[in-house]
Amino acid sequence: AAQLLAWMGADVIVVETRQRLLSRGSPPYAHGIRSPNTSGHTNLLATNKRSITLNLTTPEALDLAYEMVKVVDVVVENFSTGTMEKMGLGYDKLRRLRPDLVMLSLGGFGRKGEMSRYAAMHSGANMVSGLGSVIGQPGDRPRIMGSIFPDPMSGMYSCLAIMEALHYRRRTGLGQHIDFAMSEVLTHLIPEAVFDYSVNGREPEKRGNRDRLEAPQGVYRCKGWDAWIGVSVASEEEWQALCGALGQPDLAADARFATNQARMANHDELDAIIGRWTRGHTAREAMRLLQGAGVPA
Helix, strand or coil: CCHHHHHCCCCEEEECCHHHHHHHCCCEEEHHCCCCEHHHHHHCCCEEEECCCECCHHHHHHHHHHHHHHCCCEEEEECCCCHHHCCCEEEEHHHHHCCCCCEEEEEECCCCCCCCCCCCCCCHHHCCHHHHCCCCCCCCCCEEEEEEECCHHHHHHHHHHHHHHHHHHHHHCCCCEEEHHHHHHHCCCCCCHHHHHHCCCCCCCCCCCCCCCCCCEEEEECCCCCEEEEEEECCCCHHHHHHCCCCCCCHHHHCCCHHHHHHHHHHHHHHHHHHHHHHHCCHHHHHHHHHHHHHCC
């Protein structure tokens, strides 16, 4: 969130403590030298940011933090619920110093409710959001999104919320405390599953790389080690083009695949035919041939 704001021109100051420079201890290190200023992880996430080190367990540092709050527009924090209050930096305290302060508290499950005291990183928020229940192969276990997907998503939503709060303050003169949950951001990505369960009581169905409405849709193995191509057919024209690109134009008239409904019903057989073709080409070759024929790949 703060990274995006910094890129857009905000003057962002990271408050750190020399007692626990955890974020600065991650490799790779510039020139192979391990120090607080050479961490590649920190320098990636801290571009355009400034830093101040304050040991907030001391009264002197806390006073300096209070003086900073009086002149900043926004405070962003993602400690566990209750930590800011324990340090004397809760919203109720800070808004007495600056009544129009915008503060964003970002946690796994928000600052109120039954789960507010649970801490979570990306994988925990991923599973609780329900996103894992729609990701994976049919009949397989739930999966989480690759890498730290919830983090940049939550950062983007947080950035938007902060800008909305600043716009609101410009119109009304009022600040606000944004209670932000990573898990809720991810639930926004699966509205159909939430609606279907809420209204019809149906659990989400895992489809792998297939679509609910169109066929064929899939990710197919190509020639080479761990080489794959994604293919997405969403119209009769694209289906005809795919048959031509595969060198099997007669497939278009095959009763098993003649309509989208038939292709959905016989997706396994269709995947086997496409897969045999893609295994004979590198991913880049297959992409060029399919795109050249007008097939999204």
